[in-house]
Amino acid sequence: MPSFLDLPPEIRRMIYLHCMNPNEYKSAYDIYRHNHIEEGNTEYMKRGPLCIEPRIYITRTTPSILLLNKQITAEALEVLYRIPVDLYGTPGSHCSMRQMDIAEFICEQFLQRIQYAALLLGNPHKNFVLQLLDIWGADNRLKRLDVYFPKGALGSYRHWDIVESRLRTFSLMVPVHFHEVPEPSEAPSGQ
Structure with a gap:
């Protein structure tokens, strides 16, 4: 009986x-937002203050193809790390106005091994960017980072200045390309 490994490597x-879709993590953002204030959901008001509710746990899954055998895992990971990843600012957490950590949605080791990423920033998301740069500062294999931000944003607000400054410093290690666009969420990834 023919095996998957009998297929030519190009087809595999x-x-x-x-x-595999590394951008699948964003669906957890949507679930979180749907269940909380950001979507205008008023059901939370009937339950009492959010600070007494347990912290939301985000379920992360491993693509099944990575669990088959060592050879397939090695080949698939090589492909996975080349897929461009779109990174959006994480949602706020409860009433604290603190952003959730990106590592709650995506594994740090995966973030350190990706080769191409796009930061799509509609807002400065300072804590998100600083956490991400800390993860990449420990280890990264990035070949290119594209940063998309709204027209006129840089220099308009102190948080944007901090984000831009840290990203420009990071560009000494990794090529960082800044793109001023009308709407960052619609920016093309993988450029």
């Missing part, structure tokens, strides 16, 4: 691309 790589 195409299959890996269709089996």
Whole structure:
């Protein structure tokens, strides 16, 4: 009986691309926002203050193809790390106005091994960017980082200045390309 490993490596790589989507983590953002204030959900008011509710746990999953055997895992990870990852600012957490940590949505080791990323910043998301740069400061394999921000944002607000300054410092290690766009959420990834 033919095996998956009998397929030519080029075909296996195409299959890996269709089996893995590193940008899937964003669906957890949408679930979190749907259940909380950001979507205008007033149900939370009937339950009492959010600070007494347990912290939301985000379920992360591993693509099944990575669990088959060592050879397939090694080949698939090589493909996975080349897929451009779109990174959006994380949602706020409860009433504290603190952003959730990106590592609650995406594994730090994965973030350190990706080769191409796009930061899509509609707001400065200072804590998100600083956490991400701390993760990448420990270890990274980035070949390119694209940063998309709204027109006229840089220099307009102190948090933008901090974010820009840290990203420009990071550009000494990794090529960082800044893109001023009308709407960062619609920016093309992987450029």
